Amino acid sequence: QVQLVESGGGLVQPGGSLRLSCAASGFTLSIYYMSWYRQAPGKERELVAGIWTGGRTNYADSVKGRFTISRDNAKNTVYLQMNSLKPEDTAVYYCKSSRLAEEFWGQGTQVTVSS
Secondary structure, three states, rough: OOEEEEOOOEOOOHHHOEEEEEEEEEOHHHHHHEEEEEEOOOOOOOOEEEEEOOOOOOEOOOOOOOOEEEOOOOOEEEEEEOOOOOHHHHHEEEEEEOOOEEEEOOOOOEEEEEE
């Protein structure tokens, strides 16, 4: 059974850090483009960061220099390190895998940045 399970979300103060994890099962993550999306209340889902099979990364302008995406193929897991968090980073964060016409989504994890 194909599954992506996110973890690591929570409540953090502005300026703080969180690391999200996305564990894949039922398929080999290493051959997929992996990405993190987020969706804030009343807003459309947006791409936050992505990592290609060769390790090249891409980021939304709003998170460049603060967020880092990485992958551990041996653990079949992708990560999102989030530093210097801002209230506007508050959203549900989703993990997504993509390869040709095939894609899978995780169920999401809530990140709340508030004092």
